[in-house]
Amino acid sequence: MRGVYLVVVAACVAAALSVPVSAQIGGRPTRPQVQPPQGPVRQVIFKNCASCHGIDDYAFYALDRAGWSKVIDDKHKVHKAPIADADRSLLLDWLVTKFGPDTKAFPRAYVAQEVTTFFSDSEAEEVLGRSCKACHDLERVNAARFSPDRWRVVTVDMRERGAKLTDEELERLVEWLGRVKGTNPNQ
Numbered sequence: 001m002r003g004v005y006l007v008v009v010a011a012c013v014a015a016a017l018s019v020p021v022s023a024q025i026g027g028r029p030t031r032p033q034v035q036p037p038q039g040p041v042r043q044v045i046f047k048n049c050a051s052c053h054g055i056d057d058y059a060f061y062a063l064d065r066a067g068w069s070k071v072i073d074d075k076h077k078v079h080k081a082p083i084a085d086a087d088r089s090l091l092l093d094w095l096v097t098k099f100g101p102d103t104k105a106f107p108r109a110y111v112a113q114e115v116t117t118f119f120s121d122s123e124a125e126e127v128l129g130r131s132c133k134a135c136h137d138l139e140r141v142n143a144a145r146f147s148p149d150r151w152r153v154v155t156v157d158m159r160e161r162g163a164k165l166t167d168e169e170l171e172r173l174v175e176w177l178g179r180v181k182g183t184n185p186n187q
Contacts, residue, residue: 032059032106033153034098041094044087052079058095062105068095110156115171124176131163141177145185148178 034056036042045055061071069092072083083091099105119127128138135158146154152174159165165173 030110030152030156032056034059044091048083058099059106062103064101065096068092104160119172119176131165145183151177
């Protein structure tokens with residue numbers, strides 16, 4: 001019986017490793033990744049916000065001060081979350097600076113599709129040259145080391161900023177970046 005169990009476990013592990021990362025996320029929407037601020041705003045967020053929700057939700061909005069104030073009020077109608085006036089003002093200042101009306105909100109609807117064909121190095125480099133080089137040099141991409149999930153967030157964000165990529169190209173590029181660039185240090 002133990003042998004059968006080990007075979008089943010080994011088969012499950014092998015199956016998980018053979019499925020592309022994009023398929024493993026199972027149709028979940030891609031989420032932004034927001035770096036927490038430093039200093040007093042960080043303390044306000046961890047004291048008042050992070051115990052109930054993550055800060056990556058902030059990236060779904062691009063609002064002025066009044067808009068952010070309304071979001072805070074609306075989200076906390078049911079679950080009362082009192083915040084001191086000074087803390088609220090500090091938080092609103094940071095939100096408007098980081099996620100104000102001049103920024104681009106992260107898309108809520110993008111769901112990664114499974115890809116079954118993969119870019120060769122030359123195909124990926126052609127897509128990078130066509131879609132990324134218009135705004136920055138490729139050294140920025142070549143120097144980065146991210147997981148596939150993080151590459152997806154960066155790539156979706158770049159597409160929202162104007163990079164010309166279809167969904168299939170985006171996912172094939174994410175797979176290639178994760179495989180070729182990965183998280184290992186630059187050699």
